[in-house]
Amino acid sequence: MKLAIKLAYRNLIGAGLRTWLNVIVLSFSFVVIIWLKGVMTGWDHQAKTDMTNWEIGGGQYWHEAYDPYDPFTLSESHAPVPGEFLAAVAAGEMEPVLITQANIYPEGRMMQVMLRGINPDQSIFQLPTRLLDSATDATPAIIGAMMAKTSHLSAGDYVTLRWRDANGTFDATDILICGIFNASVPAIDAGQVYIALDKLQEMLLLPGEATIVTFRSSDLPRQEVAGWVLKTSEELTRQVDEMIKTKSAGQSILYGILLLLAMLAIFDTQVLSIFRRQKEIGTYIALGYTRQQVVGLFTVEGSMHAILAAVVAAAYGLPFLAWQAKAGWTMPVDTSEFGMAIAQTLYPVYSLGLVITTIVIVTITTTIVSYLPSRKIAKMNPTDALRGKLQ
Amino acid sequence: MENNSIIITNNLFKRFPMGKEEFTALRGISLHFGNGEFAGLIGPSGSGKTTLLNILGSLDVPSEGEALVLGRSIGKLNARQAARLRKENIGFIFQSYNLLAVHTVYENVEFPLLLLNLPSAERHRMTMEALEWVGLTDKIRSKPPQLSGGQCQRVAIARAMVKKPSLVLADEPTANLDASNSHHILQTMETLNRELKTTFIFATHDEKVISYLHRKIFLLDGRVDKDEIIRSN
Numbered sequence: 001m002k003l004a005i006k007l008a009y010r011n012l013i014g015a016g017l018r019t020w021l022n023v024i025v026l027s028f029s030f031v032v033i034i035w036l037k038g039v040m041t042g043w044d045h046q047a048k049t050d051m052t053n054w055e056i057g058g059g060q061y062w063h064e065a066y067d068p069y070d071p072f073t074l075s076e077s078h079a080p081v082p083g084e085f086l087a088a089v090a091a092g093e094m095e096p097v098l099i100t101q102a103n104i105y106p107e108g109r110m111m112q113v114m115l116r117g118i119n120p121d122q123s124i125f126q127l128p129t130r131l132l133d134s135a136t137d138a139t140p141a142i143i144g145a146m147m148a149k150t151s152h153l154s155a156g157d158y159v160t161l162r163w164r165d166a167n168g169t170f171d172a173t174d175i176l177i178c179g180i181f182n183a184s185v186p187a188i189d190a191g192q193v194y195i196a197l198d199k200l201q202e203m204l205l206l207p208g209e210a211t212i213v214t215f216r217s218s219d220l221p222r223q224e225v226a227g228w229v230l231k232t233s234e235e236l237t238r239q240v241d242e243m244i245k246t247k248s249a250g251q252s253i254l255y256g257i258l259l260l261l262a263m264l265a266i267f268d269t270q271v272l273s274i275f276r277r278q279k280e281i282g283t284y285i286a287l288g289y290t291r292q293q294v295v296g297l298f299t300v301e302g303s304m305h306a307i308l309a310a311v312v313a314a315a316y317g318l319p320f321l322a323w324q325a326k327a328g329w330t331m332p333v334d335t336s337e338f339g340m341a342i343a344q345t346l347y348p349v350y351s352l353g354l355v356i357t358t359i360v361i362v363t364i365t366t367t368i369v370s371y372l373p374s375r376k377i378a379k380m381n382p383t384d385a386l387r388g389k390l391q
Numbered sequence: 392m393e394n395n396s397i398i399i400t401n402n403l404f405k406r407f408p409m410g411k412e413e414f415t416a417l418r419g420i421s422l423h424f425g426n427g428e429f430a431g432l433i434g435p436s437g438s439g440k441t442t443l444l445n446i447l448g449s450l451d452v453p454s455e456g457e458a459l460v461l462g463r464s465i466g467k468l469n470a471r472q473a474a475r476l477r478k479e480n481i482g483f484i485f486q487s488y489n490l491l492a493v494h495t496v497y498e499n500v501e502f503p504l505l506l507l508n509l510p511s512a513e514r515h516r517m518t519m520e521a522l523e524w525v526g527l528t529d530k531i532r533s534k535p536p537q538l539s540g541g542q543c544q545r546v547a548i549a550r551a552m553v554k555k556p557s558l559v560l561a562d563e564p565t566a567n568l569d570a571s572n573s574h575h576i577l578q579t580m581e582t583l584n585r586e587l588k589t590t591f592i593f594a595t596h597d598e599k600v601i602s603y604l605h606r607k608i609f610l611l612d613g614r615v616d617k618d619e620i621i622r623s624n
Contacts, residue, residue, distance in 0.1 A: 010494055011494075285450065287502060288478025386485065
């Protein structure tokens with residue numbers, strides 16, 4: 001084996017340009033696969049961080065009737081904030097949010113929204129809720145950039161808000177958009193309008209009530225509370241994991257195509273080598289190799305492309321990947337309309353496991369692809385091979 | 392085995408399939424080669440000389456009869472045993488040199504020693520010694536495409552001789568060389584034969600080679616037509 005590696009290395013280096021072309025194609029596969037996987041990991045990491053910062057905090061208690069996918073549950077999904085939460089709420093470690101359905105009428109059009117009441121002094125979310133504390137002639141409200149775009153509302157705009165209170169009575173008032181925030185979490189932006197919690201409780205005739213209660217720290221043990229369902233951050237981000245998993249599966253097709261291209265080059269080289277190097281094969285046999293040993297030599301030669309490619313990939317890939325991890329990858333299109341938690345700039349995150357797995361997979365694939373055409377050697381007649389006679 | 396014989400062939404036949412027919416390349420060859428012979432298989436194309444050389448080199452097996460090389464019956468060797476016989480005891484010289492083009496002269500000559508797993512220092516000593524025999528110590532870093540035909544064949548001789556084999560089989564070694572280079576090569580091989588007592592068997596129809604041979608075996612249509620000993624070793 002040691003000898004095969006030595007000879008394979010000599011043969012590859014001696015083959016010059018042919019070797020380096022294959023190696024460069026293969027190294028490209030290494031870098032792209034690691035980079036794309038890194039982007040996915042980075043996206044996952046970023047999406048979870050953004051969700052934590054903007055939407056779910058360290059976890060939540062949901063009113064038992066609350067179903068975010070069924071707006072009709074909203075009229076029933078509220079209750080007074082449980083007594084055991086009050087101290088934490090007062091300390092700012094828990095934040096109640098009341099949610100109801102409402103309509104706004106921007107430019108005379110009716111638009112259905114989710115109206116969220118949130119404490120202006122809260123510090124669990126990155127939402128600029130301090131703006132809700134403004135003294136204005138209308139109810140201060142904040143919306144996300146995506147919502148502003150779809151509703152054609154800008155900061156300083158007034159818009160009519162209509163809602164139904166706890167008794168089912170319709171009421172309406174003007175709200176003033178006093179701030180527009182940018183967040184990469186669509187769930188807290190699209191179709192959402194934020195006003196002060198006490199104001200919404202007053203409007204709905206539900207004093208002291210909430211739909212969800214978010215806590216800051218995910219580290220503390222949480223207990224079950226009657227009428228409320230505990231949702232840990234793992235449960236709340238599971239959807240992101242599943243989405244990333246789906247995306248990763250889709251990306252595997254891209255890896256497959258990339259690998260296929262690289263493997264095609266290796267396969268082609270191997271077939272060409274066996275065709276062109278018949279005399280050399282015969283010579284190896286004449287000098288004391290068995291045909292199986294020559295098959296081994298050619299297989300090692302082919303798989304050594306992957307090793308050289310890893311070295312070449314490290315040479316230009318490491319600076320590139322490090323730069324990407326720092327500068328990030330800014331998507332060429334506006335991501336706010338993707339409908340998923342995705343930032344405009346994604347920062348790839350790489351792990352040693354990712355690098356090692358990629359190298360192992362590419363090397364094994366290259367070895368298999370190198371071995372397949374090399375099997376032909378085992379059927380060669382050495383005396384014909386020595387003469388370079390086509391077989 | 393006869394006294395001092397390193398090769399014995401007994402009623403050797405070799406047949407090749409040709410479509411539905413068979414072509415018989417060797418028809419009952421019975422020969423003995425002693426240690427240190429400088430012999431040649433002479434004959435026109437198709438007379439069976441290369442086929443016989445391939446069998447003696449354990450690159451091919453006889454269809455019938457027996458070929459004993461260094462006491463081993465070629466027809467009974469498995470692939471591994473045949474490879475071992477070639478690796479340890481037989482050197483080959485080919486008409487078109489068959490050097491490894493991407494390896495340097497040094498690496499080409501060192502190659503058989505690598506297969507023998509010799510230590511690096513020993514390999515270096517033996518490689519340089521073989522290159523000295525053929526006068527190419529100044530070309531160790533050159534690659535075959537940078538050498539002339541004569542130089543390439545000298546590298547091939549050094550490669551065949553570097554492990555000091557008992558037997559060297561040379562198939563038309565001068566066919567691609569001019570007269571001057573041919574004589575140079577043949578003188579080198581004759582010297583090595585004399586000094587190292589290595590048995591050389593040539594397959595040739597080149598008059599220049601024939602003039603150097605100590606024993607001439609004429610083949611015709613796969614049979615030994617004449618076996619002349621010119622000079623005994």
